[in-house]
Amino acid sequence: MPHRFDALTAEHMRAGGSWKWSTPGESHGRGLIGAFVAEMDYPVADAVADAVRASADGSRFGYLPDGWVADMAAACSAFWGDRFGWAPDPAWVRPVPDVLTAFTATVRHFTRPGSAILLPTPAYMPFLTVPAMLGRELVQVPMARSGERFVLDLDAIDRGFAGGAGLLVLTTPHNPTGRVFDASELAAVAEVVERHGARVFSDEIHAPLTFGDARHRPYVTTSGAAPGHTITATSASKAWNLPGLKAGQVVLSNAADAAHWTATGYLAEHGTATPGVLASTAAYRDARGWLDEVLAYLEGNRAHLAAADLPGIDVTVPDGTYLAWLDARGLGLAEPPSAFFTREAGVVMTDGAACGEAGRGGMRLNLAVSHPVLTDALDRIRSAIRSM
Ligand SMILES: Cc1ncc(COP(=O)(O)O)c(C=O)c1O
CATH class of the missing domain: 3.40.640.10 (Type I PLP-dependent aspartate aminotransferase-like (Major domain))
Known part of the structure; x- marks a missing residue:
């Protein structure tokens, strides 16, 4: 049974106009996948939407x-x-x-x-x-x-x-x-x-x-x-x-x-x-039920990341937060890894150097996307590594 969040395609998210999904540019003719700023793609809980509507x-x-x-x-x-x-x-x-x-x-x-x-x-x-x-x-x-x-x-x-x-x-x-x-x-x-x-x-x-x-x-x-x-x-x-x-x-x-x-x-x-x-x-x-639904969905994304084969990248699957740390120093890139993967994979991540000296060579990947978008992002990252 597909989950309702599975329908949150890249096209749907881009149309929403969020910062996460509005980085200009493309990669090899494809739109960019927004996986940097710490926001989730999932629609807000009904109780929250009702509270905002009631405010208006x-x-x-x-x-x-x-x-x-x-x-x-x-x-x-x-x-x-x-x-x-x-x-x-x-x-x-x-x-x-x-x-x-x-x-x-x-x-x-x-x-x-x-x-x-x-x-x-x-x-x-x-x-x-x-x-x-x-x-x-x-x-x-x-x-x-x-x-x-x-x-x-x-x-x-x-x-x-x-x-x-x-x-x-x-x-x-x-x-x-x-x-x-x-x-x-x-x-x-x-x-x-x-x-x-x-x-x-x-x-x-x-x-x-x-x-x-x-x-x-x-x-x-x-x-x-x-x-x-x-x-x-x-x-x-x-x-x-x-x-x-x-x-x-x-x-x-x-x-x-x-x-x-x-x-x-x-x-x-x-x-x-x-x-x-x-x-x-x-x-x-x-909205505790909504939170539990999101946590269960993110568990699936964590498992997906844990099973992904990303040669040359040391992946830290998070115990908390929906942010994964990808240490790309093993790839020996001559540029910040986020620049490489934005250009070659079309996946926009936070560059580790912005997180301090100790983060140089790493990237932060936001997992709070739909399963299909995460699958696409991981496939693109893997292909970019294989074409190096
Ligand atoms: C650890 C941490 N602290 C603070 C913030 C920012 O929170 P706020 O928007 O409430 O300033 C973030 C946002 O991603 C965060 O991850």
């Missing part, structure tokens, strides 16, 4: 009332409690337009002025560029490998803090490697951070997107010390595919930080979109 029908485009913030906080907390075993105090779940705004507010208001920022790499691309925009030094900490897995290099993080850095940017599930860090790894991070009196920005935007036996563990639950030094950020925007609706959540985890957020968070909160808050509430509360 009810002219709910005014400033954000406290009651709708409270509803979103309660829905987010209940979802986290049910899925991850930790329900944050809804009073400490605050609205922001997006995770990047939460990050900039954290740097500005919760770190020592002028202190450097530690970033395990490869990393989500804006974390490489935004610190300089805030006048901060960025210290890249390449992740280590343990067998097939990417792991955090605790010694390098320790050295970074000893050198004066004040904040670690943690991302779990991790973009772009797909790692879902386990509780013991995260507890070990907390020990290092605490020893240096430093802080963590824990980006858990991909939390609901885990596969197989992997389970998201909120960083603050992994150590007694972590709630005291962490600002957590999340959003329904990845798991329910709503980034344009501009609503995310900051989760505070101690009274002093909550009070400091109340004093300093106004500008960060102010950009949050009212329809986005209503849609996020609907997602967390009423």
Whole structure:
């Protein structure tokens, strides 16, 4: 039985006009397949669409009332409690337009002025560029490998803090490697951070997107010390595919930080979109079935990638997120691999160099397409390699 998402052909997606599918150009007479920016091709959940329609029908485009913030906080907390075993105090779940705004507010208001920022790499691309925009030094900490897995290099993080850095940017599930860090790894991070009196920005935007036996563990639950030094950020925007609706959540985890957020968070909160808050509430509360359907469909795409024969490419199938890491250094290309595969395969991926020095020679492939589109993308990548 074909799944309804199987009908999402490349032609259908191009007609939709999304950024993901509107890269100009072609490859060997074929249209380009959009597999870079972290959006899903799947149509949004009915409950989310209904919430946006109800916003329009009810002219709910005014400033954000406290009651709708409270509803979103309660829905987010209940979802986290049910899925991850930790329900944050809804009073400490605050609205922001997006995770990047939460990050900039954290740097500005919760770190020592002028202190450097530690970033395990490869990393989500804006974390490489935004610190300089805030006048901060960025210290890249390449992740280590343990067998097939990417792991955090605790010694390098320790050295970074000893050198004066004040904040670690943690991302779990991790973009772009797909790692879902386990509780013991995260507890070990907390020990290092605490020893240096430093802080963590824990980006858990991909939390609901885990596969197989992997389970998201909120960083603050992994150590007694972590709630005291962490600002957590999340959003329904990845798991329910709503980034344009501009609503995310900051989760505070101690009274002093909550009070400091109340004093300093106004500008960060102010950009949050009212329809986005209503849609996020609907997602967390009423669209869990849609999420489960998407997770099951993505399981199929993961299996498809795992079975693909891509000579010269070391494929990391993600345990979390719908982003796969393809290490193409084995091909010995004289150009960035994403440039080669855009031109020769017509598959547009994120180049690893944009994810930091440690990502050079790699690519990030977005798996949240239909099965037929993924099959086509993998066939094209394989053919491009064979014709080298
Ligand atoms: C790890 C990670 N953090 C943050 C973001 C951006 O989130 P937002 O649009 O809420 O700023 C993304 C988007 O792909 C992401 O993958």
